[in-house]
Amino acid sequence: MICSHLNNGVFVDTSSRVTPCCYVRSNNRPEYKEIVTSDLHNHPVLKAIRRDVMNGITPPECVGCKHSKGITRKYSNDGIVTSETVQASDIEYLHVRFNNVCNFNCVMCNPSYSHLIHKETYPNETPYVEMPVDHHAALINDLPSMTGLKQIMLAGGEPFVIKNTVIEFLRQIPIKDVRVVSFTNGSRYDDELLDELETFSLAGLTCSIDGMGDVFNYQRAGGDWDVVYENIKKFSMRSNIKLHWSPTITCLNLMQLPETIDEIDGYFAESWFSNVLCDPEYYHIKMLKPEYLKQVRQHIQDQGLLKEIDLAIDTEVDQSLIEQFWARAEYNLKHRGVDIQKLIPSISEIIREN
Numbered sequence: 503m504i505c506s507h508l509n510n511g512v513f514v515d516t517s518s519r520v521t522p523c524c525y526v527r528s529n530n531r532p533e534y535k536e537i538v539t540s541d542l543h544n545h546p547v548l549k550a551i552r553r554d555v556m557n558g559i560t561p562p563e564c565v566g567c568k569h570s571k572g573i574t575r576k577y578s579n580d581g582i583v584t585s586e587t588v589q590a591s592d593i594e595y596l597h598v599r600f601n602n603v604c605n606f607n608c609v610m611c612n613p614s615y616s617h618l619i620h621k622e623t624y625p626n627e628t629p630y631v632e633m634p635v636d637h638h639a640a641l642i643n644d645l646p647s648m649t650g651l652k653q654i655m656l657a658g659g660e661p662f663v664i665k666n667t668v669i670e671f672l673r674q675i676p677i678k679d680v681r682v683v684s685f686t687n688g689s690r691y692d693d694e695l696l697d698e699l700e701t702f703s704l705a706g707l708t709c710s711i712d713g714m715g716d717v718f719n720y721q722r723a724g725g726d727w728d729v730v731y732e733n734i735k736k737f738s739m740r741s742n743i744k745l746h747w748s749p750t751i752t753c754l755n756l757m758q759l760p761e762t763i764d765e766i767d768g769y770f771a772e773s774w775f776s777n778v779l780c781d782p783e784y785y786h787i788k789m790l791k792p793e794y795l796k797q798v799r800q801h802i803q804d805q806g807l808l809k810e811i812d813l814a815i816d817t818e819v820d821q822s823l824i825e826q827f828w829a830r831a832e833y834n835l836k837h838r839g840v841d842i843q844k845l846i847p848s849i850s851e852i853i854r855e856n
Contacts, residue, residue, distance in 0.1 A: 515599035520545035526563035542640040549586040590647035597655040602631040606724040662690040688730040708746040713755040716845035738769040753789035760801035775804040784827040788814035
């Protein structure tokens with residue numbers, strides 16, 4: 503197995519886990535429960551994964567990775583693991599999720615990424631999920647030594663809602679010649695945070711924009727498409743920030759995707775259509791009737807998405823998934839105030855039938 507992330511990547515989030523990247527699948531390793539106060543880049547999970555690879559074992563976390571063929575990222579090393587420990591200066595890719603504070607409760611999201619959904623799901627618990635304090639301290643302690651960084655990804659929650667936390671972190675990064683990208687749902691425009699991003703040579707915003715109008719307002723419950731669209735336009739005026747578009751593609755928004763591309767793609771330097779939602783499964787594009795998948799396919803150019811559509815066309819859908827889809831629609835109406843029949847009137851026609 504060859505993967506440059508194993509030597510050079512660190513992903514840290516609101517759980518106690520620290521992994522090489524955000525694609526890994528957690529398992530039952532006891533190391534996942536461990537909290538460290540220093541050397542986050544040598545967290546016990548990272549060492550265990552590297553040790554597996556050195557012993558010729560594909561780590562269970564890496565099974566099924568969509569980047570599994572060849573080297574996953576074009577970083578400086580050859581992707582061959584020779585030690586279970588690395589230096590902080592070896593880290594080139596850092597992905598950080600600070601907490602779950604978010605102003606949206608997207609229909610496909612979960613409590614780990616939105617405190618609103620956490621509050622809705624677990625009403626008797628505190629809704630806020632933070633990165634473990636010791637991990638945050640270890641990260642801040644390690645940052646000055648991470649002089650080899652090439653890319654930093656920042657996520658939440660919603661980074662623009664927790665801008666003070668993000669700005670404080672950005673000011674700790676030891677080098678300016680690095681690619682720093684923040685995810686955003688586009689709901690807020692903040693000059694202070696954007697100015698801080700622009701202090702880096704390669705600054706970027708990745709916008710989670712799934713559709714337009716009521717399709718957006720349904721999938722991104724709590725959002726307002728008109729506000730987000732105006733912010734996209736203002737983001738695009740920032741000459742030192744590269745704007746990326748990465749929609750989460752579901753059975754709710756796929757039919758509108760060609761129209762959305764025509765309307766907004768020009769505001770973005772890059773567009774990625776690889777994020778076809780798999781979980782929850784009842785929002786997968788296979789939930790659309792094959793005739794509608796074939797119809798929208800004629801207007802898609804992205805080769806990766808075309809392959810996903812072709813697979814969906816040939817996939818049988820269990821009746822239980824259809825029932826789950828409509829049960830969830832009722833749930834979203836009751837708990838999130840979004841009515842799928844009003845916001846996506848065609849939904850009963852395009853979704854597979856019982």
